[in-house]
Amino acid sequence: MASTGPLGADMLSPIPLLVAMVVGTRLTMSGLFRHADVSGLDLLLLFVAWAYVYVCPFTKVEESFNIQAAHDLLIFGPVELEKFDHFEFPGVVPRTFLGAIATAILAAPFHLAAAAHGAPKIWALTFVRASLAFLVWVPLTRLGRALGQHYGSTTIRNSFLLICVTQFHFLFYCSRPLPNTFGLVLVLWAYTLWVQRKFSGSVRLFAAATLIFRCDTLILCAPVGVSMLLRRQISFPAFLWAAVTGAAASVALTVAVDSYFWSRLIWPELDVFWFNVILNKSADYGVQPLLWYLTSALPRMLLVSAAFLGASLLVPRRLWQCLRGPGAGATEPGDGARNLSWELVLPMIAFVGLYSLLPHKELRFILYCVPALNAASAVGFARALDVAQTRGSKGSSFLSKVLAMFIFAVRISSIGRVEFAEPRSLVLLLSSHSAFSS
Amino acid sequence: MQGIAVAIIANAAACAVFVRAASLNYPGGYAALRLVEHLQKSQPTVDLINVHVDNLAAQSGFSRFSQIDSLNNGAIAVCFFLSPNTNAHQDTDTVCCAVLKQVHFDKTEHLDNPGQFADYTHLVTEVHAVVDSVGATHE
Numbered sequence: 380m381a382s383t384g385p386l387g388a389d390m391l392s393p394i395p396l397l398v399a400m401v402v403g404t405r406l407t408m409s410g411l412f413r414h415a416d417v418s419g420l421d422l423l424l425l426f427v428a429w430a431y432v433y434v435c436p437f438t439k440v441e442e443s444f445n446i447q448a449a450h451d452l453l454i455f456g457p458v459e460l461e462k463f464d465h466f467e468f469p470g471v472v473p474r475t476f477l478g479a480i481a482t483a484i485l486a487a488p489f490h491l492a493a494a495a496h497g498a499p500k501i502w503a504l505t506f507v508r509a510s511l512a513f514l515v516w517v518p519l520t521r522l523g524r525a526l527g528q529h530y531g532s533t534t535i536r537n538s539f540l541l542i543c544v545t546q547f548h549f550l551f552y553c554s555r556p557l558p559n560t561f562g563l564v565l566v567l568w569a570y571t572l573w574v575q576r577k578f579s580g581s582v583r584l585f586a587a588a589t590l591i592f593r594c595d596t597l598i599l600c601a602p603v604g605v606s607m608l609l610r611r612q613i614s615f616p617a618f619l620w621a622a623v624t625g626a627a628a629s630v631a632l633t634v635a636v637d638s639y640f641w642s643r644l645i646w647p648e649l650d651v652f653w654f655n656v657i658l659n660k661s662a663d664y665g666v667q668p669l670l671w672y673l674t675s676a677l678p679r680m681l682l683v684s685a686a687f688l689g690a691s692l693l694v695p696r697r698l699w700q701c702l703r704g705p706g707a708g709a710t711e712p713g714d715g716a717r718n719l720s721w722e723l724v725l726p727m728i729a730f731v732g733l734y735s736l737l738p739h740k741e742l743r744f745i746l747y748c749v750p751a752l753n754a755a756s757a758v759g760f761a762r763a764l765d766v767a768q769t770r771g772s773k774g775s776s777f778l779s780k781v782l783a784m785f786i787f788a789v790r791i792s793s794i795g796r797v798e799f800a801e802p803r804s805l806v807l808l809l810s811s812h813s814a815f816s817s
Numbered sequence: 818m819q820g821i822a823v824a825i826i827a828n829a830a831a832c833a834v835f836v837r838a839a840s841l842n843y844p845g846g847y848a849a850l851r852l853v854e855h856l857q858k859s860q861p862t863v864d865l866i867n868v869h870v871d872n873l874a875a876q877s878g879f880s881r882f883s884q885i886d887s888l889n890n891g892a893i894a895v896c897f898f899l900s901p902n903t904n905a906h907q908d909t910d911t912v913c914c915a916v917l918k919q920v921h922f923d924k925t926e927h928l929d930n931p932g933q934f935a936d937y938t939h940l941v942t943e944v945h946a947v948v949d950s951v952g953a954t955h956e
Contacts, residue, residue: 435839437846437878450881504882545828547835682831683824
């Protein structure tokens with residue numbers, strides 16, 4: 380068997396990926412998003428996310444419900460419910476179909492075109508995952524744009540994108556059809572409105588992410604909401620009104636759609652909440668140490684960018700000015716606007732801290748904190764870049780030495796923790812009856 | 818400037834390590850591809866192809882996207898790609914109708930008794946599970 384590529388030479392060529400890239404770029408740059416202000420770095424993010432889909436096209440057990448639902452919607456359509464996987468192999472808890480519906484609608488034109496040319500069904504899997512990456516990518520670029528507008532600095536916007544594109548887990552997970560990833564789409568829109576200082580809309584989207592996709596998003600919403608209220612960015616009645624209207628609309632949508640697909644009156648996340656929070660069986664899946672997120676998950680997810688997060692939060696403005704040296708002219712990036720770094724990071728510390736109390740820990744549970752931490756890191760990154768530029772590129776500044784040491788430490792610690800697949804290979808035993816009965 | 822460049826390169830290098838590790842994590846997906854490829858090449862003589870998919874395979878990449886309903890679907894696709902001119906297409910169409918075979922996939926867990934494997938024509942399973950059960954039949 381010629382298996383040079385990940386899917387074998389004759390099963391899946393890079394052609395669909397290239398076609399999708401060209402069409403996607405075309406749509407993005409003209410037509411659909413003519414006024415959307417999409418930069419080249421924005422597109423790089425999408426292409427890297429799609430490259431991960433190409434290298435790792437399959438899905439794991441956690442993604443099972445959504446990927447089977449997307450398959451059934453694409454192949455059977457939303458009518459022949461009796462053929463659907465969730466009736467043949469019902470799982471422990473029901474999940475919402477809304478995420479699978481969104482990705483299936485996006486993937487449908489590509490699937491129909493490929494199927495009309497006789498492509499194997501496995502191609503549709505790539506289209507579904509690429510669609511999901513696209514759904515995450517759109518609000519991610521809007522968050523970068525909002526940061527650039529808030530600080531009045533393109534450098535900060537580009538720093539945010541550069542940090543995101545060079546971290547592995549965030550872009551890898553954004554094409555995995557996990558409930559967390561669908562929640563992430565709404566959470567990223569909520570972050571965007573948060574940075575744009577549109578607090579009511581932000582609260583509505585946090586409520587939708589919680590009630591439709593992942594009830595545990597409440598652990599994120601609570602600290603963010605408290606932060607907004609304590610900073611008097613939104614009055615309590617306005618907060619309550621936004622939360623209630625957002626919740627009512629979300630519940631109406633999920634109950635209407637999912638009751639149809641499950642053929643009974645159902646609000647899936649309520650069942651999930653009952654199973655996971657009230658009965659709390661999660662410890663059955665394994666227990667990790669209290670500080671696992673801090674010592675293992677976050678270093679792997681943030682990599683070297685953790686250094687810039689520190690620079691962003693801890694280096695005072697006066698020190699930045701000193702580092703730039705006298706007579707450098709102009710001001711450092713983001714000087715004109717209020718620094719949002721602590722405002723973004725404090726709720727994330729509370730979020731990860733609260734989640735650490737749950738004995739069962741998975742990297743995907745705290746995925747939401749990565750874009751917010753990167754938004755904070757971008758300020759430090761842009762200012763470090765500015766310092767390096769104003770001092771000339773001799774590379775001998777104190778800061779660059781400190782950064783190099785940070786890099787070395789973080790790199791060593793994260794590479795040591797790469798979890799390789801267990802060397803249990805599967806064998807495909809092509810047998811006749813005699814192989815077993817002899 | 819060098820420091821920042823090193824930071825970005827270090828991140829990217831770590832990404833390369835991570836993505837290599839991640840790509841090794843889907844044995845079930847590759848097993849499914851090989852199974853379909855094998856079925857299309859070998860054209861088994863039994864009427865019903867009954868495939869058992871074990872727990873690890875189902876958890877590590879085997880989804881409904883990997884399944885085929887009957888053998889002629891895949892055969893048409895393969896033939897069509899090999900000879901995209903219209904005459905050949907019509908020929909393969911008739912050939913494929915003649916060899917239509919049903920393919921059934923089963924994900925039943927806990928097949929402890931080796932005798933239960935006898936109902937299946939093909940297994941997608943872990944190495945040591947097979948070795949254990951074959952060993953058991955020989956005892």
